[in-house]
Amino acid sequence: MDVRVRMAPSPTGFLHVGTARTALFNWLFAKKHNGKLILRIEDTDIARSTPEFEKDIIEQLKWLGIGWDEGPIRQSERLDLYETHLKRLLNEKKAYWCTCTKDELEAKRKEMLESGIAPRYDGACREKHLGPESGGVIRFMMPEHVIGFTDLIRGHIEFKGEAIGDIVIAKGLKEPLYNFAVVVDDEDMAITHVIRGEDGIANTPKQLALQAALGFRHPHYAHLPLILDANRAKMSKRNAATGLAEYRAAGYLPEALMNFLALIGWHPEGDREIMTPEEIAKIFTLERIQKGGGAFSLDKLNWMNAHYLRALSDAEIAKRIDWEESERNKKIIALVKPRAETLNDFATHGAFLLELPAYDAKLLLWKDMAPGAAKASLEYIIELIEQGDAATIPKFAERNGRGETFWPLRVALSGMKESPGPLEILHALGTDESLRRLHIAIKKLETPS
RNA sequence: GCUCCCAUCGUCUAAUGGCUAGGACGCCUCCCUUUCACGGAGGAAAUCGGAGUUCGAUCCUCCGUGGGAGCACCA
Numbered sequence: 001m002d003v004r005v006r007m008a009p010s011p012t013g014f015l016h017v018g019t020a021r022t023a024l025f026n027w028l029f030a031k032k033h034n035g036k037l038i039l040r041i042e043d044t045d046i047a048r049s050t051p052e053f054e055k056d057i058i059e060q061l062k063w064l065g066i067g068w069d070e071g072p073i074r075q076s077e078r079l080d081l082y083e084t085h086l087k088r089l090l091n092e093k094k095a096y097w098c099t100c101t102k103d104e105l106e107a108k109r110k111e112m113l114e115s116g117i118a119p120r121y122d123g124a125c126r127e128k129h130l131g132p133e134s135g136g137v138i139r140f141m142m143p144e145h146v147i148g149f150t151d152l153i154r155g156h157i158e159f160k161g162e163a164i165g166d167i168v169i170a171k172g173l174k175e176p177l178y179n180f181a182v183v184v185d186d187e188d189m190a191i192t193h194v195i196r197g198e199d200g201i202a203n204t205p206k207q208l209a210l211q212a213a214l215g216f217r218h219p220h221y222a223h224l225p226l227i228l229d230a231n232r233a234k235m236s237k238r239n240a241a242t243g244l245a246e247y248r249a250a251g252y253l254p255e256a257l258m259n260f261l262a263l264i265g266w267h268p269e270g271d272r273e274i275m276t277p278e279e280i281a282k283i284f285t286l287e288r289i290q291k292g293g294g295a296f297s298l299d300k301l302n303w304m305n306a307h308y309l310r311a312l313s314d315a316e317i318a319k320r321i322d323w324e325e326s327e328r329n330k331k332i333i334a335l336v337k338p339r340a341e342t343l344n345d346f347a348t349h350g351a352f353l354l355e356l357p358a359y360d361a362k363l364l365l366w367k368d369m370a371p372g373a374a375k376a377s378l379e380y381i382i383e384l385i386e387q388g389d390a391a392t393i394p395k396f397a398e399r400n401g402r403g404e405t406f407w408p409l410r411v412a413l414s415g416m417k418e419s420p421g422p423l424e425i426l427h428a429l430g431t432d433e434s435l436r437r438l439h440i441a442i443k444k445l446e447t448p449s
Numbered sequence: 450g451c452u453c454c455c456a457u458c459g460u461c462u463a464a465u466g467g468c469u470a471g472g473a474c475g476c477c478u479c480c481c482u483u484u485c486a487c488g489g490a491g492g493a494a495a496u497c498g499g500a501g502u503u504c505g506a507u508c509c510u511c512c513g514u515g516g517g518a519g520c521a522c523c524a
Contacts, residue, residue: 010524045523102522109521118451119520137522154454163452164520171522178524201453202519225455225517232516260461263473267462271472290462292455293517300461300474310487339486366483397483406483418485 003035004192007061007068008182010042011053014243015060017296018197018227018235021261025224025289026195027066028262031281038189039071044181046076060244064254065277073189075181082176085184085214086138086169094213095169097130098139120165132173139166140180140210147205152193152222152286159205167206179206187216195222195286198293199234222286225265226293235296247301251342253312253320256305264294274307306341321346328353331428335420353428356437357415361444366407374408375445381409382438385431393423412441 007023009015030037039061043049058072075082089095100121109119121139130136142165148158169180176184186194186207194200201223211218229239241247247257255276262280263273266289309317314333315325321343323329332350340346351357364374377400384390397405410422413434419425426434 008524012524042524048523098522100522105522113450116450120451151454157453159453168522175522177522182524197518198454199518200524203524223454228517230460234518263461265461269463271463273461273473290455294462295460297460297474303474306486341486401483403483408483410483414484416484420485422483 001192003030003033004038004190005030005035005195006038006040006186006189006191007066008040008042008185008196009057010045011050011057012045012048013053014245015057016235016242017244017247017261018242019057020060020064020066020244021227021264022195022197022224023061023066024064024258024261025266025284027068028277028281028284029193029195029286030069031278032284035192036069037067038073038191039068040185040189041072041074041076042178042181043074043076044176044178046175049076056243056245060248063248064244064258070189073185075176075185078181078185078188079174079176081188082170082181082184083173086173086176086180089140089169089213090138092213093141095138095140096126096128096166097132097134097136098125098166098168099128099130099134099136100124118163120163121167123166126166137168137172138170140169140206140213142166142206143209143212147208149204149208149218149221151201151204152220153289154223154291157201157204159202161205161209164206164209169210179203180210183207183210183214183216186219187211187214191219193220193222195224198223198226222289225290227264228293228295230295232293232295234293240296240298251344252301252305253308253343256301256308259308260301260304264296265290274304302341309340309343310337317343317346335424335428339420352414352416352419353425356440359411359415361447363415363417364408364411364441364445366403369404369408371445373404375442377405378408378412378438378442378445381405382435382442385426385435385438390426390431393426408441409438412438 005026007026009019009023027037029035041054041057043054054072086095105121108122112119125136125139126141142161144162146158147161148156150156167179168177170176204221208218227235229235231239233239235242241250248254258277259275259280266284268275268283268288312320314330314337317333317337318325318329323333323346332353333346335353336346336349339349361371365371366374380396381393384392384396393405393409406422410419410425413422413425413429429437
């Protein structure tokens with residue numbers, strides 16, 4: 001059978017890195033097996049879903065480089081389909097209307113919690129035989145037997161049906177809830193493999209039972225380890241940037257992010273870590289997915305991003321940061337690239353070329369050299385530049401001392417403690433601007449602080 | 450509290466029922482170098498604990514401990 005997988009984000013928030021990683025693994029799996037990937041928007045929660053979030057999800061997925069074969073399919077546009085199956089379950093007495101109030105349920109829940117048993121619905125409305133006019137919710141009669149399945153990553157997992165209780169599958173005939181809509185859709189879309197986060201494990205028995213009751217087939221399940229934050233807890237907005245758009249805005253490259261995300265919870269056989277999506281897809285297998293959660297290491301992402309950045313041509317970088325290809329911009333890019341970690345660094349690290357930053361005169365002094373020596377060195381360099389002999393600066397440095405020559409020059413031109421090399425900056429700035437900055441430096445050295 | 454899942458350097462991970470447990474990030478040292486970065490060469494750093502199976506266990510089993518997730522008229 002042809003592989004069909006889906007990514008099923010809920011538009012109740014911006015695209016989360018965890019959701020993106022799950023989407024990526026589905027994408028890799030589909031690609032590896034020549035299967036189809038379906039984008040399904042799980043917007044059954046009308047109160048929390050917004051078009052803005054949906055737009056962000058689609059936009060970021062595309063930006064990351066994840067394409068899909070079918071969709072986006074919105075659950076909110078398929079309410080009739082769910083209603084049909086809901087009615088069937090009701091008719092077959094596999095589901096029933098329930099009018100228990102939230103207060104009643106909360107009280108019972110508390111009671112059960114206090115007596116040390118797993119809180120679950122007690123089935124109070126099971127035998128009431130209520131109809132749609134009751135205005136209640138629809139509950140599914142959970143079977144009391146053990147429900148097990150073989151997770152493609154974790155192996156056999158079992159849950160006791162009686163511990164789950166009768167779950168609410170819809171608030172009304174036109175208001176299906178997550179677990180029910182998922183089951184109907186996975187069947188309707190002929191999903192073969194459900195690849196989702198570990199937090200979906202506990203939902204699996206519910207969905208399995210629902211599938212059985214509806215006469216649907218069971219897809220294969222694979223539960224991915226979670227992406228953890230630095231504190232090894234599920235990544236949350238409180239402790240880290242969780243929105244993919246935030247990383248994009250911070251200047252990360254989609255190819256770097258993709259490579260990085262693929263390596264959280266999955267690893268190829270060998271030592272190779274830098275791989276294109278195509279290379280990864282080729283060797284991707286669920287068997288090599290880790291069981292334990294993996295921490296999101298910003299350090300490693302930064303390293304990887306810098307690595308990918310250096311591999312880009314200057315012209316490509318200009319395009320990505322939306323800079324016109326002027327001579328000046330080209331120079332900035334070439335100069336900043338070896339040191340850049342993110343795309344944003346071109347603007348921030350390159351700023352000194354456009355405007356000399358304020359700096360302290362003392363910065364001009366190499367080690368414990370005297371201000372007079374620095375001044376003399378800079379004055380001589382000015383002379384060389386004015387004579388068109390800038391090319392002989394290295395020779396002068398040999399006589400004058402490398403540090404004593406290059407350090408003051410570099411600081412005079414950049415105003416910074418750390419920067420590209422002085423001759424490169426000199427070239428990038430051009431003669432006029434370089435001379436202007438050198439004179440500023442000399443003035444600083446002349447002014448006692 | 451209940452249910453489920455997990456456990457190799459700080460982090461992401463590789464490997465094998467048996468040589469000095471490998472790589473990457475980060476960290477440290479050295480080289481290159483005016484600085485920083487890049488690059489190059491080294492280094493420190495791990496099989497959670499206890500039983501059992503076995504000639505032998507990091508790997509298999511059990512217990513413990515630790516960590517995580519889930520327990521909605523959210524998804």
